[in-house]
Amino acid sequence: MYKTTTLLGETFSFHSLKEIMAKANEERSGDELAGISASSMKERMAAKQVLADLTLSEIRNYPLLSPDEDNISELIENQLEAAVYEIIKNWTVAELREYILSDQHVSDDLLTLSQGLSSEMIAATAKIMSNLDLIQAASKIEVQTTCQTTIGQKGVLASRAQPNHPSDNIKGMRASLYEALSYGIGDAVIGINPVIDTTDNIYTLLHETKNMINEWSIPTQNCVLSHVTSQMRAIEKGAPADLIFQSLAGTEAGNDSFGISLPMLDEATALIQEKGTAAGPNRWYFETGQGSELSSEAHYGIDQVTLEARCYGLARHYQPFIVNTVVGFIGPEYLYNSKQVLRAGLEDHFMGKMHGLPMGVDVCYTNHMDADQNDMDNLSMLLGTAGVNFVIGVPMADDCMLNYQSLSYHDIATVRQVLGQTPAPLFAQWLEEQGITQNGRFTSKAGDPTIFMNLT
Structure with a gap:
């Protein structure tokens, strides 16, 4: 996956989904230690912009760690409910965020939706949310x-x-x-x-x-x-x-x-x-x-x-x-x-x-x-x-x-x-x-x- 975007007159290039996901994170000392974090706030915002426009199918089709190499990847892939995924696979990450935050969608809706989401899709959504978004979204979900x-x-x-x-x-x-x-x-x-x-x-x-x-x-x-x-x-x-x-x-x-x-x-x-x-x-x-x-x-x-x-x-x-x-x-x-x-x-x-x-x-x-x-x-x-x-x-x-x-x-x-x-x-x-x-x-x-x- 190769993506570019222009932000405030500067062009940023990202050469993999792994790079986009890492650089879209909020500042994290662990990512800096690993050498994978954004080099500036501007690059971080560019990565978020690119990530928001990716579809859920793109995230699934470009695995960060192949199921052939890692049994956790295989487990996550096999969990996906096909019928739910087929409905949402062409949504962008930004559209997924909007659905989660919408007042029209309650706990049962989100728990049904989650059956068609991989862990990477959920992580991508968190990266483009504010702290208040994270609070609002989680507060809607009841798990007994x-x-x-x-x-x-x-x-x-x-x-x-x-x-x-x-x-x-x-x-x-x-x-x-x-x-x-x-x-x-x-x-x-x-x-x-x-x-x-x-x-x-x-x-x-x-x-x-x-x-x-x-x-x-x-x-x-x-x-x-x-x-x-x-x-x-x-x-x-x-x-x-x-x-x-x-x-x-x-x-x-x-x-x-x-x-x-x-x-x-x-x-x-x-x-x-x-x-x-x-x-x-x-x-x-x-x-x-x-x-x-x-x-x-x-x-x-x-x-x-x-x-x-x-x-x-x-x-x-x-x-x-x-x-x-x-x-x-x-x-x-x-x-x-x-x-x-x-x-x-x-x-x-x-x-x-x-x-x-x-x-x-x-x-x-x-x-x-x-x-x-x-x-x-x-x-x-x-x-x-x-x-x-x-x-x-x-x-x-x-x-x-x-x-x-x-x-x-x-x-x-x-x-x-x-x-x-x-x-x-x-x-x-x-x-x-x-x-x-x-x-x-x-x-x-x-x-x-x-x-x-x-x-x-």
Whole structure:
């Protein structure tokens, strides 16, 4: 593919779809590191102009990574619903954007449309959207999923409680979880990132989280975020797991670097359906994040936004309960400052929703980035208005095990209060029964973890 355009008297030439897609990105330090970004704002605008005029069939007919070379490309290609694609294949990217943003098209329309869209088409649309476009479009899409409970309803902001501990100490994790529950956090999942990735430790942590759920009759689900093979061994041993977890990349080589493959994910799917402890059909938890393919030298010169969209193409094959991008976790090599983190969070959320995914975001940053907690407050509010399915909370916004900054439990409670949102219905009812809320508002018990402790 060779395209040229003239902008303000200057002619720009692009020699491939890969180049157009990369240079149409908003400024991204990861693309600069890879040497594929636009050299100026003017070139970026020229690339956006060219991209907007491309048809969806052109994007499909010029694959960035051939299905013959990459099984993620093959999977995404095979997902396309032929009948839907035939209707829209001659649309330009600009026309797709207009359809998505139109007031005449609601959630069901967009979810039907998404069946005929590849991940690259969705990424292309995100590149020509403003931040407000991304918020408006995502806010229209409702994706409900069911594990032990159901989340994703309009007006619901669910949350993951992340009670990590630097030595996987059970008492320390319990203390963190008690605080989370006292603020109404944990309705999406109680999910622990373990330090020790062994079968026995994963087995212990799954039992501990399930025991706490049963002890307090908490309407939620448990998960331990270790490598999928460690979880599989623990589940085979009898550990009670509602969800099974894995991080994903957008290329086959990227997933190889994670130590996973499609057959392995298929095997894990069969196992959690057979031996998992959840009642509902959606039993996967996936995490993603812009830049992981570049860090493993598995990006093939493709920009990080498009690669992130391909992660969602992979995820939707498995009909997960929850998916989240860990938006600022990798660091300034890929997202340099708060502006880039904010943009990436909105892009990822929109692209996930347009794939029909129950999309969440870990609103986070590392301490060597040009960002601070106020930036995270801003992003969490924007995502709340965009209808994010869930966000993640840690004590005092500081993960003492993973050493990064996220949202605190009370931050999430505040976003709900300001935006008039609620926890998942069954969890909201449980909070009333525990006396933490009354008629949807916090009581004096809120924020007091000792209500879950036997102090006698």
